[in-house]
Amino acid sequence: MSNPVWTGLRRGLSMRCPECGQGKLYRAYLKVDPVCGVCGHDNGQYRADDGPAYFTMLIIGHLVIAPLLIFEFVWKANPLLVLAMILPLLAVITLGALPVVKGGVVGVLWGLNLKGDHR
Numbered sequence: 001m002s003n004p005v006w007t008g009l010r011r012g013l014s015m016r017c018p019e020c021g022q023g024k025l026y027r028a029y030l031k032v033d034p035v036c037g038v039c040g041h042d043n044g045q046y047r048a049d050d051g052p053a054y055f056t057m058l059i060i061g062h063l064v065i066a067p068l069l070i071f072e073f074v075w076k077a078n079p080l081l082v083l084a085m086i087l088p089l090l091a092v093i094t095l096g097a098l099p100v101v102k103g104g105v106v107g108v109l110w111g112l113n114l115k116g117d118h119r
Helices: 004-013 051-068 072-076 079-111
Strands: none
Touching (some): 004 079, 051 079, 072 079
8 A cells, every 4th residue: 555645745746636646726817716626626725825935945945056056057156147048938838847846745734644734
């Protein structure tokens, strides 16, 4: 039998319902669909709050920003030029990673059976 935390994480990272793995987790960009359209599970009970944003910043900082610092052009080029080149790329990467990370957090919350209050 597989660990429910890993199952939830895998399903969440694929942006699917952590209960069935078939239904879509989101109804909009970062808005979790309160009820799974396939199995009817209440996905609105898992409160990710600010966790996904912190994890996304941690991941992007370590996997993208830190390696960029080894390139000489970052240190020698005009800082405004470097920012103009790097900031749009970082924005796209961050905005693309955020729903995946939030899905993973929701999946882990499901696996740990941690439910929050409804608002």
